[in-house]
Amino acid sequence: xxxxxxxxxxxxxxxxxxxxxxxxxxxxxxxxxxxxxxxxxxxxxxxxxxxxxxxxxxxxxxxxxxxxxxxxxxxxxxxxxxxxxxxxxxxxxxxxxxxxxxxxxxxxxxxxxxxxxxxxxxxxxxxxxxxxxxxxxxxxxxxxxxxxxxxxxxxxxxxxxxxxxxxxxxxxxxxxxxxxxxxxxxxxxxxxxxxxxxxxxxxxxxxxxxxxxxxxxxxxxxxxxxxxxxxxxxxxxxxxxxxxxxxxxxxxxxxxxxxxxxxxxxxxxxxxxxxxxxxxxxxxxxxxxxxxxxxxxxxxxxxxxxxxxxxxxxxxxxxxxxxxxxxxxxxxxxxxxxxxxxxxxxxxxxxxxxxxxxxxxxxxxxxxxxxxxxxxxxxxxxxxxxxxxxxxxxxxxxxxxxxxx
Amino acid sequence: xxxxxxxxxxxxxxxxxxxxxxxxxxxxxxxxxxxxxxxxxxxxxxxxxxxxxxxxxxxxxxxxxxxxxxxxxxxxxxxxxxxxxxxxxxxxxxxxxxxxxxxxxxxxxxxxxxxxxxxxxxxxxxxxxxxxxxxxxxxxxxxxxxxxxxxxxxxxxxxxxxxxxxxxxxxxxxxxxxxxxxxxxxxxxxxxxxxxxxxxxxxxxxxxxxxxxxxxxxxxxxxxxxxxxxxxxxxxxxxxxxxxxxxxxxxxxxxxxxxxxxxxxxxxxxxxxxxxxxxxxxxxxxxxxxxxxxxxxxxxxxxxxxxxxxxxxxxxxxxxxxxxxxxxxxxxxxxxxxxxxxxxxxxxxxxxxxxxxxxxxxxxxxxxxxxxxxxxxxxxxxxxxxxxxxxxxxxxxxxxxxxxx
Numbered sequence: 001x002x003x004x005x006x007x008x009x010x011x012x013x014x015x016x017x018x019x020x021x022x023x024x025x026x027x028x029x030x031x032x033x034x035x036x037x038x039x040x041x042x043x044x045x046x047x048x049x050x051x052x053x054x055x056x057x058x059x060x061x062x063x064x065x066x067x068x069x070x071x072x073x074x075x076x077x078x079x080x081x082x083x084x085x086x087x088x089x090x091x092x093x094x095x096x097x098x099x100x101x102x103x104x105x106x107x108x109x110x111x112x113x114x115x116x117x118x119x120x121x122x123x124x125x126x127x128x129x130x131x132x133x134x135x136x137x138x139x140x141x142x143x144x145x146x147x148x149x150x151x152x153x154x155x156x157x158x159x160x161x162x163x164x165x166x167x168x169x170x171x172x173x174x175x176x177x178x179x180x181x182x183x184x185x186x187x188x189x190x191x192x193x194x195x196x197x198x199x200x201x202x203x204x205x206x207x208x209x210x211x212x213x214x215x216x217x218x219x220x221x222x223x224x225x226x227x228x229x230x231x232x233x234x235x236x237x238x239x240x241x242x243x244x245x246x247x248x249x250x251x252x253x254x255x256x257x258x259x260x261x262x263x264x265x266x267x268x269x270x271x272x273x274x275x276x277x278x279x280x281x282x283x284x285x286x287x288x289x290x291x292x293x294x295x296x297x298x299x300x301x302x303x304x305x306x307x308x309x310x311x312x313x314x315x316x317x318x319x320x321x322x323x324x325x326x327x328x329x330x331x332x333x334x335x336x337x338x339x340x341x342x343x344x345x346x347x348x349x350x351x352x353x354x355x356x357x358x359x360x361x362x363x364x365x366x367x368x369x370x371x372x373x374x375x376x377x378x379x380x381x382x383x384x385x386x387x388x389x390x391x392x393x394x395x396x397x398x399x400x401x402x403x404x405x
Numbered sequence: 406x407x408x409x410x411x412x413x414x415x416x417x418x419x420x421x422x423x424x425x426x427x428x429x430x431x432x433x434x435x436x437x438x439x440x441x442x443x444x445x446x447x448x449x450x451x452x453x454x455x456x457x458x459x460x461x462x463x464x465x466x467x468x469x470x471x472x473x474x475x476x477x478x479x480x481x482x483x484x485x486x487x488x489x490x491x492x493x494x495x496x497x498x499x500x501x502x503x504x505x506x507x508x509x510x511x512x513x514x515x516x517x518x519x520x521x522x523x524x525x526x527x528x529x530x531x532x533x534x535x536x537x538x539x540x541x542x543x544x545x546x547x548x549x550x551x552x553x554x555x556x557x558x559x560x561x562x563x564x565x566x567x568x569x570x571x572x573x574x575x576x577x578x579x580x581x582x583x584x585x586x587x588x589x590x591x592x593x594x595x596x597x598x599x600x601x602x603x604x605x606x607x608x609x610x611x612x613x614x615x616x617x618x619x620x621x622x623x624x625x626x627x628x629x630x631x632x633x634x635x636x637x638x639x640x641x642x643x644x645x646x647x648x649x650x651x652x653x654x655x656x657x658x659x660x661x662x663x664x665x666x667x668x669x670x671x672x673x674x675x676x677x678x679x680x681x682x683x684x685x686x687x688x689x690x691x692x693x694x695x696x697x698x699x700x701x702x703x704x705x706x707x708x709x710x711x712x713x714x715x716x717x718x719x720x721x722x723x724x725x726x727x728x729x730x731x732x733x734x735x736x737x738x739x740x741x742x743x744x745x746x747x748x749x750x751x752x753x754x755x756x757x758x759x760x761x762x763x764x765x766x767x768x769x770x771x772x773x774x775x776x777x778x779x780x781x782x783x784x785x786x787x788x789x790x791x792x793x794x795x796x797x798x799x800x801x802x803x804x805x806x807x808x809x810x
Binding site: 019022023026027029030031032124130131132135136139140141142143144145210265268270271283284285286287288289290291292293294297299300302303304305306307309310311314318321323 | 424427428431432434435436437529535536537540541544545546547548549550615670673675676688689690691692693694695696697698699702704705707708709710711712714715716719723726728
């Protein structure tokens with residue numbers, strides 16, 4: 001029997017208890033040990049609930065109990081999670097977490113500490129909810145040099161963009177619907193501004209390239225600027241707008257960004273709709289692979305946490321090597337990154353057209369019925385810096401979206 | 406340094422050497438050891454080629470060299486692979502294989518033997534080429550009870566069906582094109598009759614349910630009966646015909662089958678086209694996940710084999726537990742399995758219609774321009790047995806395809 005403690009009895013924490021109860025028998029078989037939840041740390045008491053007797057309010061009870069071998073940290077946020085996790089590792093306990101803020105900020109350090117302590121720090125649930133992606137990156141794609149990771153890593157924004165497309169809804173209407181469905185929080189900033197996706201791509205990039213990618217260094221743009229008109233144009237091109245978090249090797253450099261982008265049906269992420277997540281990986285020998293599933297939600301996330309608990313229980317006394325050094329990876333200046341851009345400008349008289357053609361050279365015009373008052377087009381490949389300079393010369397565009405084709 | 410030997414210098418074997426040469430440096434870092442190919446077993450000599458000095462013709466040289474810790478078996482076929490692999494395990498060597506025939510037939514036994522010998526028998530490349538699926542099933546979905554696995558597991562047939570759909574080609578034309586592109590063998594039987602997919606779903610089902618699923622027990626139907634007219638009807642329904650290999654828990658029973666099926670765009674496998682493979686898994690807590698990538702090909706397959714070598718090298722002296730007992734799983738009789746069916750019958754006069762309606766009850770008619778001489782429809786849910794009995798009463802249909810919606 002392996003004793004564990006769960007820090008935080010919120011959505012994911014209660015999901016962990018539910019999964020262990022529901023599938024306990026087969027989990028024990030696969031694990032080779034019974035998993036016993038000895039403590040749950042929470043500020044609340046949960047009087048009268050089945051977990052009441054497991055609740056403790058004082059972390060030191062857990063920390064100082066040598067019977068507890070694995071800590072499940074599902075509180076979220078950097079502190080006190082970081083302090084708790086570090087103390088646990090130093091006490092020789094393995095930690096399984098769903099906490100993307102913690103992993104993005106302190107992943108490298110906590111992995112090094114775990115290695116030294118011969119315990120494990122596992123975080124499958126921190127990216128892509130239930131989708132197996134951390135373990136495949138660590139253990140299955142070990143023969144490859146990763147060239148690109150591009151993900152739809154935030155279910156809320158994907159739901160909003162899917163809804164805008166399927167219902168011709170504007171951003172505010174789609175956001176409200178996402179909030180009503182419980183897919184978006186009342187303060188949706190972390191999702192719609194791309195901050196959540198940014199932390200997740202920082203984690204994936206660090207693992208893919210084996211060095212510390214700081215999330216603060218990643219250019220991040222959310223979806224609040226996307227309008228129903230943009231979606232109309234996307235459809236006219238047979239394309240779709242997705243909030244993509246991407247990191248890519250170009251020559252000897254890696255760049256990373258989070259931004260809405262236009263993609264076509266030939267891209268495996270095109271059909272990832274609604275609250276689903278998808279993660280596309282290109283390796284130099286495996287070619288293209290894609291992982292798809294529920295990116296959030298109580299049970300899918302708990303499934304990933306419990307799978308980590310199983311792995312930690314199977315590896316008591318042994319560290320599972322993870323390739324993420326604390327050495328900082330200097331990302332390529334985003335200004336130098338090249339894309340095509342989709343651009344809409346107000347006015348489509350001959351003068352406007354002539355100016356666009358003079359500034360951007362060869363462009364591909366995109367037309368949508370009923371929008372004859374604007375001039376919209378796809379540019380050729382341009383660096384971000386070159387695009388900005390050109391955009392300034394034609395006046396502020398109505399919108400510009402990066403293009404993945 | 407870890408010494409390995411490669412059995413068979415064919416497509417995959419030479420791919421393994423190429424991947425180790427190309428990515429050797431990062432593989433060593435991830436693995437913690439340098440991987441050294443000490444021998445290659447092949448009947449040929451490869452005079453003048455860089456591998457010439459590694460070639461041996463006598464397996465006992467490899468078997469009796471205690472320095473060789475890992476055997477890569479990429480010969481294919483049950484014998485002599487089975488004998489070689491068994492001997493290697495008994496000598497305390499780990500084995501990594503891409504050989505689906507071997508794994509489907511002897512997987513359970515070789516896993517038990519490996520456990521006893523404290524070595525590893527790994528076979529990521531035996532299903533889905535490079536796509537990580539075996540390791541995710543074994544190590545990432547451990548918190549779940551698997552309810553369904555459905556895969557597009559054969560790139561050749563998926564290419565043919567995609568081509569029939571995109572070019573309105575008939576089966577023979579699409580097959581010829583697949584052969585010209587090198588995607589289909591001159592004798593394409595193992596692919597087009599579904600035998601290849603059958604072995605792969607047997608392996609996945611055994612792992613998902615933890616018991617031996619014999620491939621001989623799996624109802625298998627290929628794609629040679631699919632016509633361009635069927636594809637026209639599929640398009641008219643907004644659907645697609647895919648060769649799906651599926652195993653599913655219904656109540657306390659599992660059924661498994663390989664057959665062409667109609668699926669709609671809402672299914673994640675719908676957009677898996679061309680030579681790509683996709684594997685859809687439904688767990689009772691994780692929900693739906695899907696894995697996508699190159700299902701075959703020299704480098705993708707070699708990527709999976711080398712990832713297994715890395716794992717084996719990291720686990721010398723320790724067995725990675727795999728949950729696949731040799732106890733036979735009795736599959737549900739396929740006759741009891743329920744589907745909807747798409748049916749085409751010759752003749753669409755009132756008499757024919759009346760008979761169909763009398764026999765099948767409520768049906769959904771499907772029309773295609775220029776095919777007014779036939780009567781085509783979707784049935785309600787029927788067991789295979791009930792369908793056969795009803796189909797007999799209306800005379801032999803022009804075609805019938807199972808429906809996934």
